[in-house]
Amino acid sequence: MSEAYFARLLGLPFVAVMPASTSPDKIAAIEFYGGRCHLVDDPGAINAESARLARELGGHFMDQFTYAERATDWRANNNIAESIFKQMSEEPHPVPAWIVCSPGTGGTSATLGRYVRYRRYGTRILCVDPETSVFFDYYRTELSGAPDTSLTLPCGSRIEGIGRPRVEPSFIPSCVEAMLKVPDDLSLAAMRYVSQRLGRRVGGSTGTNFIGVLALAQQMQAAGESGSIVTILCDSGERYAHSYYREAWYAERGIDTVAADAAVAAAVAGGALPVLERLGS
Known part of the structure:
Protein backbone atom coordinates (compact mmCIF):
# COMPACT_ATOMS: atom_id res chain seq x y z
CA MET A 1 0.00 0.00 0.00
CA SER A 2 2.81 2.40 0.85
CA GLU A 3 4.55 1.54 -2.42
CA ALA A 4 1.37 2.29 -4.36
CA TYR A 5 1.05 5.61 -2.51
CA PHE A 6 4.57 6.77 -3.33
CA ALA A 7 4.39 5.50 -6.90
CA ARG A 8 1.36 7.74 -7.40
CA LEU A 9 3.25 10.71 -5.95
CA LEU A 10 6.05 10.06 -8.42
CA GLY A 11 3.65 9.60 -11.33
CA LEU A 12 4.72 5.98 -11.87
CA PRO A 13 2.52 2.96 -12.63
CA PHE A 14 2.58 0.38 -9.86
CA VAL A 15 1.78 -3.33 -9.95
CA ALA A 16 1.51 -5.34 -6.72
CA VAL A 17 2.06 -9.08 -7.20
CA MET A 18 0.29 -10.86 -4.35
CA PRO A 19 -1.22 -14.22 -3.37
CA ALA A 20 -4.76 -14.72 -4.59
CA SER A 21 -5.78 -15.23 -0.94
CA THR A 22 -4.97 -11.61 -0.03
CA SER A 23 -7.89 -9.91 1.73
CA PRO A 24 -10.21 -7.89 -0.54
CA ASP A 25 -9.74 -4.89 1.76
CA LYS A 26 -5.98 -4.84 1.13
CA ILE A 27 -6.55 -5.12 -2.61
CA ALA A 28 -9.01 -2.23 -2.48
CA ALA A 29 -6.54 -0.08 -0.53
CA ILE A 30 -3.80 -0.62 -3.12
CA GLU A 31 -6.21 0.17 -5.93
CA PHE A 32 -7.36 3.29 -4.07
CA TYR A 33 -3.80 4.63 -4.33
CA GLY A 34 -3.69 3.91 -8.05
CA GLY A 35 -1.96 0.53 -7.95
CA ARG A 36 -2.90 -2.55 -9.92
CA CYS A 37 -3.08 -5.94 -8.19
CA HIS A 38 -1.77 -8.99 -10.00
CA LEU A 39 -2.88 -12.09 -8.08
CA VAL A 40 -1.15 -15.47 -8.26
CA ASP A 41 -2.43 -18.80 -6.96
CA ASP A 42 1.01 -20.09 -5.92
CA PRO A 43 2.66 -17.83 -3.28
CA GLY A 44 6.01 -19.43 -4.07
CA ALA A 45 5.82 -18.09 -7.62
CA ILE A 46 5.52 -14.42 -6.63
CA ASN A 47 9.16 -13.53 -7.26
CA ALA A 48 9.33 -15.23 -10.65
CA GLU A 49 6.04 -13.66 -11.72
CA SER A 50 7.18 -10.23 -10.54
CA ALA A 51 10.41 -10.53 -12.54
CA ARG A 52 8.46 -11.65 -15.62
CA LEU A 53 6.07 -8.71 -15.40
CA ALA A 54 8.95 -6.27 -14.94
CA ARG A 55 10.60 -7.56 -18.11
CA GLU A 56 7.41 -7.49 -20.15
CA LEU A 57 6.32 -4.03 -18.97
CA GLY A 58 9.78 -2.45 -19.07
CA GLY A 59 9.57 -1.85 -15.33
CA HIS A 60 11.62 -2.55 -12.23
CA PHE A 61 11.07 -5.36 -9.73
CA MET A 62 11.65 -3.74 -6.33
CA ASP A 63 12.06 -7.13 -4.63
CA GLN A 64 11.37 -6.01 -1.06
CA PHE A 65 11.88 -9.53 0.27
CA THR A 66 15.53 -9.49 -0.78
CA TYR A 67 16.41 -5.91 0.11
CA ALA A 68 14.29 -5.23 3.22
CA GLU A 69 17.12 -5.83 5.69
CA ARG A 70 19.32 -3.16 4.08
CA ALA A 71 16.68 -0.55 3.25
CA THR A 72 16.95 1.10 6.68
CA ASP A 73 20.07 2.35 8.44
CA TRP A 74 19.72 0.40 11.69
CA ARG A 75 22.51 2.43 13.34
CA ALA A 76 20.80 5.81 13.02
CA ASN A 77 17.49 7.31 14.08
CA ASN A 78 14.18 6.98 12.24
CA ASN A 79 14.05 3.21 12.39
CA ILE A 80 11.67 0.98 14.32
CA ALA A 81 14.31 -0.10 16.86
CA GLU A 82 15.33 3.44 17.79
CA SER A 83 11.65 4.38 18.10
CA ILE A 84 11.02 1.51 20.51
Whole structure:
Protein backbone atom coordinates (compact mmCIF):
# COMPACT_ATOMS: atom_id res chain seq x y z
CA MET A 1 0.00 0.00 0.00
CA SER A 2 2.81 2.40 0.85
CA GLU A 3 4.55 1.54 -2.42
CA ALA A 4 1.37 2.29 -4.36
CA TYR A 5 1.05 5.61 -2.51
CA PHE A 6 4.57 6.77 -3.33
CA ALA A 7 4.39 5.50 -6.90
CA ARG A 8 1.36 7.74 -7.40
CA LEU A 9 3.25 10.71 -5.95
CA LEU A 10 6.05 10.06 -8.42
CA GLY A 11 3.65 9.60 -11.33
CA LEU A 12 4.72 5.98 -11.87
CA PRO A 13 2.52 2.96 -12.63
CA PHE A 14 2.58 0.38 -9.86
CA VAL A 15 1.78 -3.33 -9.95
CA ALA A 16 1.51 -5.34 -6.72
CA VAL A 17 2.06 -9.08 -7.20
CA MET A 18 0.29 -10.86 -4.35
CA PRO A 19 -1.22 -14.22 -3.37
CA ALA A 20 -4.76 -14.72 -4.59
CA SER A 21 -5.78 -15.23 -0.94
CA THR A 22 -4.97 -11.61 -0.03
CA SER A 23 -7.89 -9.91 1.73
CA PRO A 24 -10.21 -7.89 -0.54
CA ASP A 25 -9.74 -4.89 1.76
CA LYS A 26 -5.98 -4.84 1.13
CA ILE A 27 -6.55 -5.12 -2.61
CA ALA A 28 -9.01 -2.23 -2.48
CA ALA A 29 -6.54 -0.08 -0.53
CA ILE A 30 -3.80 -0.62 -3.12
CA GLU A 31 -6.21 0.17 -5.93
CA PHE A 32 -7.36 3.29 -4.07
CA TYR A 33 -3.80 4.63 -4.33
CA GLY A 34 -3.69 3.91 -8.05
CA GLY A 35 -1.96 0.53 -7.95
CA ARG A 36 -2.90 -2.55 -9.92
CA CYS A 37 -3.08 -5.94 -8.19
CA HIS A 38 -1.77 -8.99 -10.00
CA LEU A 39 -2.88 -12.09 -8.08
CA VAL A 40 -1.15 -15.47 -8.26
CA ASP A 41 -2.43 -18.80 -6.96
CA ASP A 42 1.01 -20.09 -5.92
CA PRO A 43 2.66 -17.83 -3.28
CA GLY A 44 6.01 -19.43 -4.07
CA ALA A 45 5.82 -18.09 -7.62
CA ILE A 46 5.52 -14.42 -6.63
CA ASN A 47 9.16 -13.53 -7.26
CA ALA A 48 9.33 -15.23 -10.65
CA GLU A 49 6.04 -13.66 -11.72
CA SER A 50 7.18 -10.23 -10.54
CA ALA A 51 10.41 -10.53 -12.54
CA ARG A 52 8.46 -11.65 -15.62
CA LEU A 53 6.07 -8.71 -15.40
CA ALA A 54 8.95 -6.27 -14.94
CA ARG A 55 10.60 -7.56 -18.11
CA GLU A 56 7.41 -7.49 -20.15
CA LEU A 57 6.32 -4.03 -18.97
CA GLY A 58 9.78 -2.45 -19.07
CA GLY A 59 9.57 -1.85 -15.33
CA HIS A 60 11.62 -2.55 -12.23
CA PHE A 61 11.07 -5.36 -9.73
CA MET A 62 11.65 -3.74 -6.33
CA ASP A 63 12.06 -7.13 -4.63
CA GLN A 64 11.37 -6.01 -1.06
CA PHE A 65 11.88 -9.53 0.27
CA THR A 66 15.53 -9.49 -0.78
CA TYR A 67 16.41 -5.91 0.11
CA ALA A 68 14.29 -5.23 3.22
CA GLU A 69 17.12 -5.83 5.69
CA ARG A 70 19.32 -3.16 4.08
CA ALA A 71 16.68 -0.55 3.25
CA THR A 72 16.95 1.10 6.68
CA ASP A 73 20.07 2.35 8.44
CA TRP A 74 19.72 0.40 11.69
CA ARG A 75 22.51 2.43 13.34
CA ALA A 76 20.80 5.81 13.02
CA ASN A 77 17.49 7.31 14.08
CA ASN A 78 14.18 6.98 12.24
CA ASN A 79 14.05 3.21 12.39
CA ILE A 80 11.67 0.98 14.32
CA ALA A 81 14.31 -0.10 16.86
CA GLU A 82 15.33 3.44 17.79
CA SER A 83 11.65 4.38 18.10
CA ILE A 84 11.02 1.51 20.51
CA PHE A 85 13.83 2.49 22.85
CA LYS A 86 12.84 6.17 22.71
CA GLN A 87 9.25 5.32 23.65
CA MET A 88 10.48 3.06 26.47
CA SER A 89 12.89 5.63 27.92
CA GLU A 90 10.59 6.73 30.78
CA GLU A 91 9.28 3.27 31.64
CA PRO A 92 10.31 1.40 34.83
CA HIS A 93 12.29 -1.03 32.66
CA PRO A 94 13.45 1.15 29.74
CA VAL A 95 15.68 -1.52 28.19
CA PRO A 96 13.39 -4.42 27.25
CA ALA A 97 14.33 -7.92 28.31
CA TRP A 98 12.79 -9.13 25.05
CA ILE A 99 11.38 -7.71 21.83
CA VAL A 100 8.93 -9.94 19.98
CA CYS A 101 8.45 -9.67 16.23
CA SER A 102 7.30 -11.88 13.38
CA PRO A 103 9.04 -12.42 10.02
CA GLY A 104 7.58 -11.36 6.70
CA THR A 105 10.46 -10.00 4.69
CA GLY A 106 12.77 -10.50 7.68
CA GLY A 107 13.71 -6.83 7.66
CA THR A 108 12.20 -6.00 11.06
CA SER A 109 13.99 -8.76 12.97
CA ALA A 110 17.25 -7.85 11.22
CA THR A 111 16.89 -4.18 12.14
CA LEU A 112 16.00 -4.94 15.77
CA GLY A 113 18.77 -7.49 16.25
CA ARG A 114 21.44 -5.31 14.68
CA TYR A 115 20.38 -2.24 16.62
CA VAL A 116 20.48 -3.86 20.08
CA ARG A 117 23.91 -5.29 19.32
CA TYR A 118 25.18 -1.97 17.97
CA ARG A 119 23.95 -0.18 21.11
CA ARG A 120 25.16 -3.02 23.36
CA TYR A 121 21.81 -3.53 25.01
CA GLY A 122 21.00 -6.78 26.79
CA THR A 123 17.72 -7.07 24.91
CA ARG A 124 16.99 -10.38 23.19
CA ILE A 125 14.87 -10.87 20.06
CA LEU A 126 12.18 -13.54 19.84
CA CYS A 127 10.92 -14.18 16.32
CA VAL A 128 7.48 -15.81 16.17
CA ASP A 129 6.69 -17.71 12.99
CA PRO A 130 3.16 -18.63 11.88
CA GLU A 131 2.06 -22.19 11.26
CA THR A 132 2.67 -22.32 7.51
CA SER A 133 6.06 -20.68 7.08
CA VAL A 134 9.57 -21.86 6.34
CA PHE A 135 11.56 -19.49 8.58
CA PHE A 136 11.33 -21.67 11.70
CA ASP A 137 12.60 -24.74 9.86
CA TYR A 138 15.39 -22.71 8.29
CA TYR A 139 16.42 -21.44 11.72
CA ARG A 140 16.63 -25.06 12.89
CA THR A 141 19.07 -25.86 10.08
CA GLU A 142 21.08 -22.76 10.98
CA LEU A 143 21.42 -23.91 14.59
CA SER A 144 22.53 -27.33 13.40
CA GLY A 145 25.43 -25.76 11.53
CA ALA A 146 24.10 -26.71 8.10
CA PRO A 147 21.84 -23.84 6.97
CA ASP A 148 19.54 -24.85 4.13
CA THR A 149 18.28 -21.87 2.11
CA SER A 150 16.59 -24.18 -0.39
CA LEU A 151 13.72 -25.05 1.99
CA THR A 152 10.27 -24.40 0.55
CA LEU A 153 6.62 -25.05 1.37
CA PRO A 154 3.84 -25.78 -1.14
CA CYS A 155 1.50 -23.12 0.23
CA GLY A 156 1.56 -19.67 1.81
CA SER A 157 0.73 -18.47 5.30
CA ARG A 158 -2.85 -17.92 6.46
CA ILE A 159 -1.58 -15.10 8.68
CA GLU A 160 -1.31 -12.26 6.18
CA GLY A 161 1.81 -10.15 6.26
CA ILE A 162 4.05 -12.74 7.91
CA GLY A 163 5.39 -16.16 7.06
CA ARG A 164 6.82 -17.20 3.71
CA PRO A 165 6.91 -20.41 1.65
CA ARG A 166 10.62 -19.89 0.85
CA VAL A 167 13.67 -18.63 2.73
CA GLU A 168 13.97 -14.90 2.10
CA PRO A 169 17.46 -13.31 1.90
CA SER A 170 16.44 -10.52 4.30
CA PHE A 171 15.87 -12.97 7.17
CA ILE A 172 19.13 -13.02 9.17
CA PRO A 173 19.11 -15.87 11.74
CA SER A 174 22.02 -14.41 13.72
CA CYS A 175 19.90 -11.36 14.54
CA VAL A 176 17.47 -13.31 16.75
CA GLU A 177 18.08 -15.29 19.94
CA ALA A 178 15.06 -17.58 19.67
CA MET A 179 12.13 -18.58 17.48
CA LEU A 180 8.66 -19.83 18.35
CA LYS A 181 6.23 -21.67 16.08
CA VAL A 182 2.66 -20.44 16.61
CA PRO A 183 -0.38 -22.39 15.34
CA ASP A 184 -2.82 -20.28 13.34
CA ASP A 185 -5.75 -20.96 15.65
CA LEU A 186 -3.83 -19.45 18.59
CA SER A 187 -2.63 -16.48 16.51
CA LEU A 188 -6.18 -15.63 15.54
CA ALA A 189 -7.57 -16.22 19.03
CA ALA A 190 -4.92 -13.83 20.38
CA MET A 191 -5.89 -11.37 17.67
CA ARG A 192 -9.49 -11.45 18.87
CA TYR A 193 -8.43 -11.11 22.51
CA VAL A 194 -6.20 -8.09 21.83
CA SER A 195 -8.92 -6.49 19.70
CA GLN A 196 -11.42 -6.86 22.53
CA ARG A 197 -9.03 -5.43 25.12
CA LEU A 198 -8.02 -2.46 22.96
CA GLY A 199 -11.46 -1.71 21.58
CA ARG A 200 -10.07 -1.74 18.04
CA ARG A 201 -9.49 -4.47 15.52
CA VAL A 202 -5.95 -5.72 14.96
CA GLY A 203 -4.61 -8.15 12.37
CA GLY A 204 -3.52 -11.75 12.66
CA SER A 205 0.19 -10.95 12.84
CA THR A 206 -0.42 -8.92 16.01
CA GLY A 207 -2.03 -12.04 17.46
CA THR A 208 1.02 -14.12 16.57
CA ASN A 209 3.22 -11.57 18.33
CA PHE A 210 1.00 -11.60 21.42
CA ILE A 211 1.35 -15.37 21.78
CA GLY A 212 5.11 -14.78 21.89
CA VAL A 213 4.62 -12.17 24.61
CA LEU A 214 2.54 -14.57 26.70
CA ALA A 215 5.12 -17.33 26.33
CA LEU A 216 7.95 -15.02 27.44
CA ALA A 217 5.94 -13.57 30.33
CA GLN A 218 5.32 -17.08 31.67
CA GLN A 219 9.00 -17.96 31.21
CA MET A 220 10.19 -14.84 33.04
CA GLN A 221 7.68 -15.30 35.85
CA ALA A 222 8.72 -18.92 36.35
CA ALA A 223 12.36 -17.82 36.54
CA GLY A 224 11.58 -14.98 38.97
CA GLU A 225 12.72 -12.39 36.47
CA SER A 226 11.36 -8.86 36.11
CA GLY A 227 11.57 -6.61 33.07
CA SER A 228 9.68 -5.37 30.06
CA ILE A 229 8.58 -7.21 26.93
CA VAL A 230 7.92 -5.15 23.81
CA THR A 231 6.05 -6.25 20.72
CA ILE A 232 4.64 -4.62 17.62
CA LEU A 233 1.00 -3.90 16.85
CA CYS A 234 1.02 -4.51 13.12
CA ASP A 235 -1.69 -3.65 10.62
CA SER A 236 -5.29 -2.70 11.31
CA GLY A 237 -7.83 -5.47 11.63
CA GLU A 238 -10.30 -3.48 9.55
CA ARG A 239 -8.51 -4.88 6.50
CA TYR A 240 -9.73 -8.37 7.43
CA ALA A 241 -13.46 -7.79 7.74
CA HIS A 242 -14.01 -10.35 4.97
CA SER A 243 -11.80 -13.02 6.55
CA TYR A 244 -10.59 -13.08 10.17
CA TYR A 245 -13.64 -11.22 11.45
CA ARG A 246 -16.17 -13.39 9.63
CA GLU A 247 -17.34 -16.59 11.33
CA ALA A 248 -17.87 -18.40 8.04
CA TRP A 249 -14.17 -17.98 7.21
CA TYR A 250 -13.22 -20.16 10.18
CA ALA A 251 -15.89 -22.76 9.41
CA GLU A 252 -14.67 -23.03 5.81
CA ARG A 253 -11.15 -23.82 7.06
CA GLY A 254 -12.09 -26.05 9.96
CA ILE A 255 -10.53 -23.78 12.59
CA ASP A 256 -11.80 -24.35 16.14
CA THR A 257 -12.22 -20.86 17.60
CA VAL A 258 -13.84 -21.97 20.87
CA ALA A 259 -10.90 -24.05 22.11
CA ALA A 260 -8.34 -21.50 20.92
CA ASP A 261 -10.16 -18.59 22.60
CA ALA A 262 -10.30 -20.58 25.84
CA ALA A 263 -6.57 -21.36 25.64
CA VAL A 264 -5.61 -17.70 25.21
CA ALA A 265 -7.97 -16.57 27.98
CA ALA A 266 -6.50 -19.18 30.32
CA ALA A 267 -2.93 -18.08 29.52
CA VAL A 268 -3.77 -14.42 30.14
CA ALA A 269 -5.28 -15.41 33.49
CA GLY A 270 -2.04 -17.09 34.51
CA GLY A 271 -2.51 -20.58 33.15
CA ALA A 272 -0.13 -22.35 30.83
CA LEU A 273 -0.16 -21.93 27.08
CA PRO A 274 -0.42 -25.04 24.93
CA VAL A 275 3.06 -26.47 24.33
CA LEU A 276 4.74 -24.58 21.50
CA GLU A 277 7.82 -25.58 19.54
CA ARG A 278 10.75 -23.32 20.33
CA LEU A 279 14.34 -23.01 19.14
CA GLY A 280 17.24 -21.01 20.53
CA SER A 281 17.97 -19.55 23.94
